[in-house]
Each structure stands twice: as C-alpha cells, then as structure tokens.
Amino acid sequence: MAGENSYDILIVGVGGQGVLLASELISDVAMNAGMDVKKSEVHGMSQRGGIVSSHVRIGPVVYSPTIEHGQADILMAFEQAEGLRALDWMKKDGVAIVSTTRLVPSIVTSSKEFNYPHDPIATMRKNAEHVIAVDADKIAMELGNPRLVNTILLGVMTNYLPFEIGLWQDAIKRRVKERFIDINLKALDRGRQIKLSKVEV
Amino acid sequence: MRELLSGNEAVARGAYEAGVKMAVGYPGTPSTEILETLAMRYRSVYSQWSPNEKVAYEVGIGASIGGGRALVTMKHVGLNVAADPFMTHAYTGVNAGFVVITADDPEMHSSQNEQDNRIFARFAQVPLLEPSNSQEAKDMVVTAYEISEIFDTPVMVRLTTRVSHSKGIVTLGEVTEGPDKKFIKDPAKYVMIPSNARGRHAVVRGRLQLLKRFAEDTPLNIVECNGSKLGIITGGISYQYAKEVLPDADYLKLGFSYPLPMKKIADFIASHEQVIVVEELEPFYEDQIKAAGFHIEGKKYFGAQGELSPIRVAEGLKEAGFIDEIPLALIPHQEGMFPRPPVLCPGCPHRGAFMALKKLGVAVAGDIGCYTLGVMQPLNALDTCICMGASIGNAIGMEKVKGSKKGTVAVIGDSTFLHSGVTGLMDAVYNHSNVTIIILDNRATAMTGGQQHPATGKTLMGDDAHEIDIPSLCKALGVKNYREVDAYDYEQMLTTIKEEIEREEPSVIHTSRPCVLMPKRIMDEPYVVDLELCNGCSACFRIACPAIVASKETNEHGRPKAEIDVTLCTGCSLCAQICPTEAIILQSKFVPEGV
Ligand SMILES: Cc1ncc(C[n+]2csc(CCOP(=O)(O)OP(=O)(O)O)c2C)c(N)n1
Numbered sequence: 001m002a003g004e005n006s007y008d009i010l011i012v013g014v015g016g017q018g019v020l021l022a023s024e025l026i027s028d029v030a031m032n033a034g035m036d037v038k039k040s041e042v043h044g045m046s047q048r049g050g051i052v053s054s055h056v057r058i059g060p061v062v063y064s065p066t067i068e069h070g071q072a073d074i075l076m077a078f079e080q081a082e083g084l085r086a087l088d089w090m091k092k093d094g095v096a097i098v099s100t101t102r103l104v105p106s107i108v109t110s111s112k113e114f115n116y117p118h119d120p121i122a123t124m125r126k127n128a129e130h131v132i133a134v135d136a137d138k139i140a141m142e143l144g145n146p147r148l149v150n151t152i153l154l155g156v157m158t159n160y161l162p163f164e165i166g167l168w169q170d171a172i173k174r175r176v177k178e179r180f181i182d183i184n185l186k187a188l189d190r191g192r193q194i195k196l197s198k199v200e201v
Numbered sequence: 202m203r204e205l206l207s208g209n210e211a212v213a214r215g216a217y218e219a220g221v222k223m224a225v226g227y228p229g230t231p232s233t234e235i236l237e238t239l240a241m242r243y244r245s246v247y248s249q250w251s252p253n254e255k256v257a258y259e260v261g262i263g264a265s266i267g268g269g270r271a272l273v274t275m276k277h278v279g280l281n282v283a284a285d286p287f288m289t290h291a292y293t294g295v296n297a298g299f300v301v302i303t304a305d306d307p308e309m310h311s312s313q314n315e316q317d318n319r320i321f322a323r324f325a326q327v328p329l330l331e332p333s334n335s336q337e338a339k340d341m342v343v344t345a346y347e348i349s350e351i352f353d354t355p356v357m358v359r360l361t362t363r364v365s366h367s368k369g370i371v372t373l374g375e376v377t378e379g380p381d382k383k384f385i386k387d388p389a390k391y392v393m394i395p396s397n398a399r400g401r402h403a404v405v406r407g408r409l410q411l412l413k414r415f416a417e418d419t420p421l422n423i424v425e426c427n428g429s430k431l432g433i434i435t436g437g438i439s440y441q442y443a444k445e446v447l448p449d450a451d452y453l454k455l456g457f458s459y460p461l462p463m464k465k466i467a468d469f470i471a472s473h474e475q476v477i478v479v480e481e482l483e484p485f486y487e488d489q490i491k492a493a494g495f496h497i498e499g500k501k502y503f504g505a506q507g508e509l510s511p512i513r514v515a516e517g518l519k520e521a522g523f524i525d526e527i528p529l530a531l532i533p534h535q536e537g538m539f540p541r542p543p544v545l546c547p548g549c550p551h552r553g554a555f556m557a558l559k560k561l562g563v564a565v566a567g568d569i570g571c572y573t574l575g576v577m578q579p580l581n582a583l584d585t586c587i588c589m590g591a592s593i594g595n596a597i598g599m600e601k602v603k604g605s606k607k608g609t610v611a612v613i614g615d616s617t618f619l620h621s622g623v624t625g626l627m628d629a630v631y632n633h634s635n636v637t638i639i640i641l642d643n644r645a646t647a648m649t650g651g652q653q654h655p656a657t658g659k660t661l662m663g664d665d666a667h668e669i670d671i672p673s674l675c676k677a678l679g680v681k682n683y684r685e686v687d688a689y690d691y692e693q694m695l696t697t698i699k700e701e702i703e704r705e706e707p708s709v710i711h712t713s714r715p716c717v718l719m720p721k722r723i724m725d726e727p728y729v730v731d732l733e734l735c736n737g738c739s740a741c742f743r744i745a746c747p748a749i750v751a752s753k754e755t756n757e758h759g760r761p762k763a764e765i766d767v768t769l770c771t772g773c774s775l776c777a778q779i780c781p782t783e784a785i786i787l788q789s790k791f792v793p794e795g796v
Contacts, residue, residue, distance in 0.1 A: 070530025
C-alpha cells in the first residue's frame with residue numbers, strides 16, 4: 001500500500017544465503033538518504049534450510065513493517081523457485097530480480113510427492129512484466145568469491161531505487177570486513193550494469 | 202543520534218538509558234536478542250542467562266530488592282514457567298524499578314502456542330505497556346522504570362514478533378545512572394507469609410485504583426484526532442496496521458493498556474459515530490470495554506487467531522462497512538509448489554538418534570529444540586511435544602500405563618534438560634519408571650542461536666564458568682544405567698537404545714557430539730557418492746540431510762541416484778554407514794573410473 005515516493009521491497013531466499021544482510025544494507029542506505037524505513041523478518045528457523053524472507057519498506061512515513069501480497073515494487077530472489085513462490089507478493093508492473101541459483105531440498109529428492117518446478121523463471125515471465133534473471137553464481141565465481149551473490153543482486157537493484165551510488169558504496173564499506181570491501185564494490189558495479197533490456201522483457 | 206534498531210535492540214538500549222543494573226532471562230524467540238544486545242553493546246549493564254525463566258525472574262526480583270533496576274526477558278511461554286514468582290511479585294512490589302519483557306509470538310512463527318500474555322498482566326494486576334515500533338519500545342522501557350518506582354510495582358512490557366524483529370529508526374536518548382537505592386529490611390513487604398500477604402493484597406487493590414487514574418492522563422494513551430466519524434481503539438502492532446489502511450481515521454492508541462483508561466475510552470466512544478476495536482489475538486480491550494457497558498465490536502471482524510496484517514485489518518474494516526475496497530494482488534498465487542520445511546543441518550548430531558528411533562518404532566516423547574525437527578518428513582520420529590522439559594514426564598506417564606508395547610523413550614536437549622528436565626529425571630528414578638531418556642547434548646542452546654547455558658563453560662558476557670557435568674548429575678540423581686554413545690555411530694546408537702528399552706529400570710543415554718554450527722563451524726572431510734556403486738535405492742535421501750541431493754543419473758526404474766554437495770557435507774558419515782551398496786566414500790578415498 002505504498003504511496004508516492006515509497007518503495008516496498010521483498011527479499012526471499014533459503015536459510016544461509018544472506019537475505020538478512022541484503023535487507024540490512026538497503027535499510028541503511030534508505031535511512032542515510034533521509035527516508036523513513038522499516039524492515040521486518042522472522043528469525044528462528046533461518047539457519048535450518050527453511051525459507052527466509054525480509055520485508056523492507058521505504059517512504060516519507062512508514063507504518064506497517066510488513067508488505068502485502070501484490071504490493072512489492074521490487075522482488076529480489078536468491079533462488080529461482082523461491083522467486084516464483086513469492087511472485088504474487090509483487091505488483092504486476094514491479095521488478096523481479098532473480099538469481100538463477102537452484103536449491104532442491106531433500107523433501108523433493110526423497111519423495112515422489114513433490115517436484116521442483118520445471119523452469120521457474122519462464123513461469124515468472126509469463127506472469128509478470130519485468131523479470132531480470134541474473135546468473136549471479138557465475139558472476140561471483142568470475143569475481144573469485146561465491147559469497148558475492150547478494151552484492152551482485154543489490155547492484156542490480158540500485159538501478160531501481162532513487163539513491164545515489166555513493167550511498168550504496170558507503171553502506172558496503174560500513175558493513176563488510178576491510179579485506180572484502182574492494183571485491184564487494186566490484187560486485188556491486190557488475191550488478192549495476194545489469195538492467196532490464198528488451199531481450200529480458 | 203539516530204539508529205536503525207530492532208524492537209529488541211531498542212529495549213536493550215532503553216534499559217541502558219534507564220541505568221539498569223541487572224538484565225537477566227532465558228533465550229526464546231522472539232525475545233533473545235535483547236540480552237544478546239546488552240551483552241555485546243551495552244556492557245556496563247550486567248547481564249546473564251539463567252537456567253530457566255523462573256530462576257531469571259527470581260534473580261531479577263533479588264536485584265530490585267537489593268536496590269538495582271532490573272530487566273527480565275523471556276518469550277511468552279517463558280512467563281508460564283516464571284508465573285509463580287510473577288504472581289506474588291505483584292504483592293511485594295519493588296525497591297528499584299523492575300520490568301519484565303514478554304515477547305509474544307502471534308502466528309507461532311517459532312513457538313508451540315500463541316497465548317496472549319496481556320491477560321497475564323490483568324491476572325497479576327500489574328501495569329502493561331504495549332509499544333508498536335522500535336522508538337516506542339525504547340522510550341516505553343525508560344518510562345516503565347519510572348512507573349515501576351512511582352507505583353511500587355513490577356511493570357510488564359509486551360512485545361510481539363513484529364515489534365521485536367522489525368527494525369525502525371530510533372532517536373537515542375541520554376544515558377542515566379538510575380536511582381541510588383540500597384537494600385532496606387522490610388519483611389512486611391517482602392516476606393509473603395499469609396498475615397503479610399493479606400495486607401499486601403489490599404495494597405495491590407489500592408494501587409490498581411491509582412493506576413487507573415494514571416492511565417487516564419498518561420501521554421502513553423493518545424487520542425489522534427483527524428476529524429473522522431470513525432474511531433479506532435487499538436494498541437501495539439495493530440495500530441501500525443490500522444494506520445496503514447486508514448491513516449485519516451481517529452485513533453485512541455493504547456500504549457498503557459492495563460488498567461485501561463475507561464473514562465478516556467468512554468469519551469472517545471461518545472464523540473464518534475462509529476467505533477471499532479482492532480487488536481491481535483484475544484479480545485483483551487474489547488471484553489473489558491464491553492463489560493463496562495459499551496456496545497463496540499472487534500473480534501467479530503478481525504478474528505482471535507494468528508497475526509493481523511494490513512490486509513486482514515482492511516478485510517475486517519470492509520466487513521464492518523467502514524471501507525469499500527481492498528487492493529488485490531494481480532499476480533496469481535503459484536499453486537502446487539513443493540514445501541521447504543526447516544531441516545536438521547548436514548552433520549547435525551541429532552540425526553542418528555532419530556534414524557534409530559524410527560527404525561525401532563518405539564513411542565518417542567519429544568521436547569523443544571532443534572531436535573523437534575525429528576518429527577518432520579521423512580524422519581517422522583517424534584510423538585509428543587508440549588513444552589520445554591515435558592518429554593521425561595510424558596514418557597513416564599505413557600510408560601506407566603504401558604501405552605507402547607515397543608517401549609517408551611524421551612528425547613531432550615542439553616539446554617532443555619537443565620531448564621526443566623532434571624526434575625523429570627528425579628521423578629523417573631523416584632517412582633521406578635522404566636523409561637529410556639536420551640539426552641541429545643550438542644553443548645549449545647542451538648534452536649535459538651547457540652546461547653550459553655550452565656554446561657557450556659561460558660557466561661553470556663563471555664566469562665569462563667564451571668561446566669555442569671551432565672553424567673555426574675544424572676548419577677547423583679540415582680540413575681544406575683548410564684550410557685555414553687557417539688552420535689555419529691549408528692550401530693552403537695541402535696543397539697544401545699534397544700538394550701536400554703528392554704531394561705526394567707530407568708536409563709539415560711547421553712550423546713555429546715557438539716552442534717556443527719555453534720560455537721565453531723565443524724567441517725571435516727566430506728564424503729562423495731560413487732555413481733558406479735549407487736543403485737538409486739534412496740536410503741540416504743530418507744535421512745533428510747540437505748547435503749545429499751539428486752544426481753542427474755538415474756537407476757533402471759528412473760529413480761535418481763544420489764550426489765553429495767561437498768560444500769555442505771561435514772563428514773559425519775551417517776549416510777555412508779547406512780548405504781547398502783557402500784557407494785558413499787570419503788572424498789580422498791574415491792578414485793573415479795578411468796583415472
Ligand atoms: C519456556 C520456554 N522457554 C524458551 C523456549 C525457546 N526455546 C525453544 S527450544 C530452546 C532450547 C533448545 O536447546 P537444547 O535443548 O539444547 O536443544 P538444541 O536446540 O540445542 O538441539 C529454547 C530456549 C521455549 N520454547 N519455552
């Protein structure tokens with residue numbers, strides 16, 4: 001239910017993927033840009049392979065700390081099927097930034113009852129206008145560290161939020177260990193070069 | 202100074218600003234980070250984990266009587282454990298200020314029930330504060346100490362998951378010393394023998410009258426006038442949801458909600474054409490307002506179960522006829538998705554016991570901790586889970602009535618055993634029970650994030666501590682059959698459990714492999730699958746290890762063979778032990794075909 005100059009962001013992934021760190025960074029940037037911000041998530045089971053989601057709401061004044069179905073301006077997914085699962089949280093004209101990562105849980109491999117969807121990203125594209133698929137694992141490997149996936153996806157997101165790149169860089173400098181700062185700034189920049197292209201739409 | 206703080210961090214900050222001398226609690230989602238924040242960031246406040254909430258509450262009372270402001274924290278069900286001191290503490294009142302935080306969990310994100318602890322405040326007749334965001338959480342904690350000292354009463358501050366775990370911008374306040382108080386002997390106030398307690402109960406009744414007057418005037422209860430005909434009475438997180446839906450309605454926001462400001466409520470009702478109550482869980486305001494003779498509604502439209510949300514509030518307001526339209530999601534919900542339940546980690550030392558228990562088909566009384574995940578598919582090895590410490594008592598009862606022919610086992614974690622399992626074990630020995638108790642000792646309170654407890658050798662603030670020796674403790678209680686088992690040795694686990702359930706005496710089986718995540722991440726040499734030998738029987742899939750995934754290769758029935766994600770495998774070897782074709786091998790021993 002975000003109004004003008006407001007942004008509702010939903011970040012989803014699987015325990016251990018760094019969902020909470022990403023939402024922390026976005027909130028930091030928003031606060032330093034002078035906006036009101038609230039973020040909400042449920043802790044507890046996050047370390048045990050379950051779904052983790054974090055809501056970030058930015059605006060002149062924010063009341064509810066949680067987003068509603070159909071209201072997210074941006075959906076950021078660290079895993080394909082989780083992106084598809086959360087798609088109905090997004091506005092029809094929202095932007096989905098999805099890592100092509102696939103994590104198949106043992107409940108799928110150990111039973112015939114459940115299946116991993118055939119091509120989650122294709123299904124997302126059928127239902128939403130703006131879906132950006134990012135092979136973040138591959139880019140992270142090219143940059144030399146698999147843990148850069150969330151920074152790469154954040155880099156993509158910088159294109160869709162009204163904050164100067166300097167604020168993002170500052171947030172990274174504050175939050176990341178000294179020796180990882182440079183590589184994270186590079187990852188942010190790599191992500192920032194990925195935008196919705198005609199091919200993607 | 203402004204900082205982005207969670208509700209829990211804000212409570213810690215508030216306690217620091219109020220000059221609290223003692224912060225004490227027992228971990229429990231969503232309350233845990235309050236004490237962790239104090240121990241990490243505000244180290245001038247002495248903070249500690251106690252073995253359970255009752256002890257924590259009693260330590261807090263002691264600090265307050267001794268002259269230092271006290272903060273006691275717990276999750277909602279923790280207050281059940283601490284209810285005994287809590288109820289009588291209302292009678293004695295305080296010396297230095299005393300605040301108890303109850304962090305409730307509507308929707309049961311990580312709890313076994315969703316009780317509404319506001320009712321506890323009314324039960325004990327102590328004042329209740331309900332912050333709706335992080336700023337209020339900090340400010341109300343500071344105010345709570347003033348109320349506590351002015352009215353000589355413990356004060357309850359009630360958080361809910363969305364307040365505890367949401368972050369918002371907080372303007373920090375000044376750090377103060379707190380009052381300079383000393384212990385003063387006063388048995389008529391603090392020694393609750395019947396003759397004294399009768400007098401104190403009268404004090405409680407009188408205090409309630411004073412608190413009612415305070416509730417009318419305190420700025421914690423605000424009327425927000427926007428010139429609307431519709432008035433909404435609300436408090437806590439429900440206020441934020443209602444504002445999201447109807448920012449321009451009139452509001453009576455209850456920050457101080459027990460005792461209720463009934464005159465203020467009466468005026469608010471009288472000055473609005475329509476009034477509705479929006480609150481999460483129980484009809485706490487509603488029942489009291491109705492009992493005072495007013496015709497208002499609330500639960501009829503919003504329900505008494507689960508979390509509210511802006512949409513749920515909007516739907517209720519629509520049903521009540523106050524709004525016409527609700528924005529709907531336009532993208533359809535994706536049907537038929539697989540679930541992704543939380544699972545035991547790769548290498549979790551709890552896994553082997555559940556593999557064995559499943560195989561034996563015994564009745565398993567469970568308890569609360571990571572090991573409660575043993576109930577999930579495909580392990581399916583737990584039969585009960587009621588509350589912390591319940592497993593041993595449950596097992597004793599089941600066994601006495603011979604409920605299971607195959608035997609009865611209790612499983613309990615180390616932190617839970619020390620919290621409230623020890624008394625159950627006394628009962629087993631004392632009353633000649635034949636139960637078999639498995640203490641799954643991973644040397645951490647893992648479920649809530651790896652907190653210290655009296656057998657880990659460290660305190661919350663990081664000092665060394667005596668480690669309770671669980672074997673000696675059990676033996677001192679009179680346990681004769683005590684067996685130590687390696688949690689990574691499946692055969693040993695299976696035969697030991699079998700032997701002990703056949704015995705006509707209580708036994709304890711103790712496992713002591715540490716948690717693989719905390720305090721140190723354990724990563725031994727990983728195992729790999731030899732696809733030549735794997736026949737796709739899926740035995741290893743059924744132990745529910747996240748490191749074992751489906752390979753692209755299939756067997757003759759089209760079933761996938763197994764593959765191990767070496768970045769996740771910790772080398773616990775359990776899968777290798779149960780593989781019928783010995784296809785799972787240490788990575789260094791594996792020689793691929795053609796090399
Ligand atoms: C009365 C009460 N207090 C706290 C909790 C939260 N809680 C659930 S399990 C648990 C402790 C688990 O530790 P342990 O028994 O060692 O098992 P582990 O998770 O390490 O396997 C806690 C603190 C609760 N459910 N009930």
